[in-house]
Amino acid sequence: MSQEMITILAQKIAQTILKQPNRSIEADEALLSSGLIDSFSLVDLALLVEDEFGVVIDDTELNPDSFDTLEQLVALIQSKQ
Amino acid sequence: MTTFSQVLQSAYQNQPDHVIITVQQAGAPDLSITYKELVEGAAGYAKTFTQQGIQPGEVVILILQHGIDLVYAFWGAVLQGAIPAIMPYLTEKLLPERYRHDLEALIAVTQPTAILTYPEFETEVRPALKPGDSVRALILSDSIEAPGAPDFTHLAGLQRDPEDIVLLQHSSGTTGLQKGVALSHQAVFHQLENLGSALELCPKDVVVSWLPLYHDMGLIAGFILPILTGTPLVLLSPFDWVKAPQRLFQAMSQYKGTLVWLPNFAYYFCAQKIRERHMQGVDLSSLRAVINCSEPVRDDGHQIFLEKFKPYGFSENALAVSYAMAENVFAVTQTRIGEPLYIEDIDRDRLQTQKFALPALAGQAAVRMVSCGKPIANVEVKIVDLNGNMLKDRRVGEVAVQSNCMLTEYYHRPDATAETLLEDGFFLTGDYGYMVGAELFITGRKKDLIIVGGKNVYPMDIEQLAMEVDGVHPGRVSVFGIYDEGKGTENVILVAEVDTEDEAERQHISDQIRAVVTRGSAIALRHVYLVDPGWMVKTSSGKNSRYANRERYLQEMPEEKNG
Numbered sequence: 001m002s003q004e005m006i007t008i009l010a011q012k013i014a015q016t017i018l019k020q021p022n023r024s025i026e027a028d029e030a031l032l033s034s035g036l037i038d039s040f041s042l043v044d045l046a047l048l049v050e051d052e053f054g055v056v057i058d059d060t061e062l063n064p065d066s067f068d069t070l071e072q073l074v075a076l077i078q079s080k081q
Numbered sequence: 082m083t084t085f086s087q088v089l090q091s092a093y094q095n096q097p098d099h100v101i102i103t104v105q106q107a108g109a110p111d112l113s114i115t116y117k118e119l120v121e122g123a124a125g126y127a128k129t130f131t132q133q134g135i136q137p138g139e140v141v142i143l144i145l146q147h148g149i150d151l152v153y154a155f156w157g158a159v160l161q162g163a164i165p166a167i168m169p170y171l172t173e174k175l176l177p178e179r180y181r182h183d184l185e186a187l188i189a190v191t192q193p194t195a196i197l198t199y200p201e202f203e204t205e206v207r208p209a210l211k212p213g214d215s216v217r218a219l220i221l222s223d224s225i226e227a228p229g230a231p232d233f234t235h236l237a238g239l240q241r242d243p244e245d246i247v248l249l250q251h252s253s254g255t256t257g258l259q260k261g262v263a264l265s266h267q268a269v270f271h272q273l274e275n276l277g278s279a280l281e282l283c284p285k286d287v288v289v290s291w292l293p294l295y296h297d298m299g300l301i302a303g304f305i306l307p308i309l310t311g312t313p314l315v316l317l318s319p320f321d322w323v324k325a326p327q328r329l330f331q332a333m334s335q336y337k338g339t340l341v342w343l344p345n346f347a348y349y350f351c352a353q354k355i356r357e358r359h360m361q362g363v364d365l366s367s368l369r370a371v372i373n374c375s376e377p378v379r380d381d382g383h384q385i386f387l388e389k390f391k392p393y394g395f396s397e398n399a400l401a402v403s404y405a406m407a408e409n410v411f412a413v414t415q416t417r418i419g420e421p422l423y424i425e426d427i428d429r430d431r432l433q434t435q436k437f438a439l440p441a442l443a444g445q446a447a448v449r450m451v452s453c454g455k456p457i458a459n460v461e462v463k464i465v466d467l468n469g470n471m472l473k474d475r476r477v478g479e480v481a482v483q484s485n486c487m488l489t490e491y492y493h494r495p496d497a498t499a500e501t502l503l504e505d506g507f508f509l510t511g512d513y514g515y516m517v518g519a520e521l522f523i524t525g526r527k528k529d530l531i532i533v534g535g536k537n538v539y540p541m542d543i544e545q546l547a548m549e550v551d552g553v554h555p556g557r558v559s560v561f562g563i564y565d566e567g568k569g570t571e572n573v574i575l576v577a578e579v580d581t582e583d584e585a586e587r588q589h590i591s592d593q594i595r596a597v598v599t600r601g602s603a604i605a606l607r608h609v610y611l612v613d614p615g616w617m618v619k620t621s622s623g624k625n626s627r628y629a630n631r632e633r634y635l636q637e638m639p640e641e642k643n644g
Contacts, residue, residue: 019607034596034599034600035596035599035600035603035605036599038599038603038605039320039323039324040323040350040534040605041605042323042324043323043324043325043326043354044354046324047354047356059107059321059324059325059328060107060108062324
């Protein structure tokens with residue numbers, strides 16, 4: 001399940017946030033601290049997770065202390081499901 | 082009242098319990114600050130600056146996050162008679178070395194006496210200091226004197242003259258940090274008076290702002306104007322807003338906000354990212370004006386904003402526009418509050434080929450223009466040609482401004498100051514536009530500056546970064562902006578010449594460029610376009626012709642052309 005979620009998130013992020021559909025994102029790749037997802041796109045990430053998994057990520061959680069990689073994001077989502 | 086400190090003293094004595102600022106921070110309860118608390122908090126900083134030997138008229142750089150410390154530190158510097166300059170805080174993705182480089186650039190030109198920052202930030206700032214430089218004190222935020230009643234008889238800030246410089250304002254990046262706009266007390270008060278009357282500022286007004294304080298719109302409209310005019314201010318952090326734009330609307334509703342300033346992209350951002358559930362119970366009927374400022378204004382952004390927020394009580398007549406710049410303290414023009422905007426469709430071909438803005442006839446390709454309003458009181462605007470001669474109505478030229486609230490100078494940059502002044506004292510803005518009667522329309526920019534989300538980006542700063550990447554030809558990088566209709570702001574495009582034809586190597590170079598630019602400037606590139614040697618268009622003197630490179634890029638990538 002986790003692997004499947006990582007795959008979905010990687011695809012959606014590459015497509016809708018990075019606008020580089022062919023860009024692959026590793027499960028342990030830094031998303032926020034690296035600047036890969038810029039600050040203007042954080043809200044898009046939260047909306048994408050909400051639409052895909054029905055889980056609301058609070059804006060206070062949109063920082064590298066809460067999650068920085070796809071693995072950590074999936075763990076956060078699962079903790080809310 | 083002629084200086085900032087005199088106004089604070091009077092407010093402290095006459096209305097100590099008036100709540101002047103409410104600081105909202107995500108995850109924390111709202112913090113209400115009265116004039117008494119503001120002045121006493123600031124007095125702690127003023128005392129510290131005095132103890133550290135800072136003399137009135139010397140520059141103090143503030144590197145603090147958006148919040149109460151920054152508020153007290155700014156006014157503390159003012160009370161002490163020092164000149165505060167707010168530097169953007171290091172964001173997590175920005176490389177510390179790059180930040181240091183920017184800081185060194187700032188120190189070299191501005192010659193500050195002190196830098197104030199957090200203890201945990203000392204390791205980032207310390208290496209930027211060099212033996213023999215101007216900085217005598219690195220002050221840490223945990224060593225500030227406790228708030229307390231100021232001793233007004235000894236307060237150096239009260240000895241300042243109206244003509245003295247009260248603050249410096251920089252734009253970001255290496256280039257921007259080397260050109261600080263120096264403003265006098267008098268210039269700021271004149272601006273507040275001129276703008277206050279255009280806004281019909283009244284005791285019922287409440288300003289709500291999430292704008293960064295190192296930018297003129299945030300610093301003047303969203304900070305100094307409310308505090309010095311007694312208008313309550315609700316201050317949000319830009320970092321909170323960008324993650325949850327609904328916070329702005331919830332704050333407007335909760336505190337009955339009447340005046341808000343936004344850059345153009347924010348109209349799109351708010352309309353697109355906020356969901357119905359965020360708006361439950363929100364009432365926007367108190368808003369007198371949401372003022373579009375600091376980026377080219379687009380009517381379509383206004384329309385989607387209106388459509389989105391009308392159901393919550395937002396009125397179409399609250400859409401307003403201002404043309405502003407730090408060199409005039411802030412506003413140059415302002416549309417009439419509560420009245421419909423002046424919008425016209427202009428013949429696109431004549432505008433582009435003849436620099437003549439005539440209303441389009443039916444069937445002609447047209448550009449929709451939104452007026453920025455008329456000059457506010459005591460501000461004169463004219464449109465000039467390359468020789469500084471005034472142009473007639475509807476002729477496009479450079480916008481020139483003269484007023485009673487102009488900058489004193491670019492701090493320590495007499496060269497830059499002289500470059501921008503016409504013989505008759507008018508200031509050349511670097512923006513192109515035309516006038517219809519007193520209405521000012523902005524059509525473009527003379528400089529290569531890119532504005533992304535209200536933030537000024539200097540292409541040469543980004544080009545320098547990309548040239549550090551292995552495989553990229555030094556001097557063969559070009560950066561420019563292309564307007565994105567979906568976002569209401571510009572995308573940043575980078576073109577670089579590379580030798581290799583290997584796809585994998587090219588992908589690697591492209592990734593490297595993105596990484597180095599993001600970490601060096603906090604700007605995300607929309608597209609990195611790698612080309613073969615000889616692609617780049619140079620001017621006859623060998624300079625980078627960003628305009629010509631942009632044209633060539635658009636020819637090769639027609640799908641990007643939507644502006």
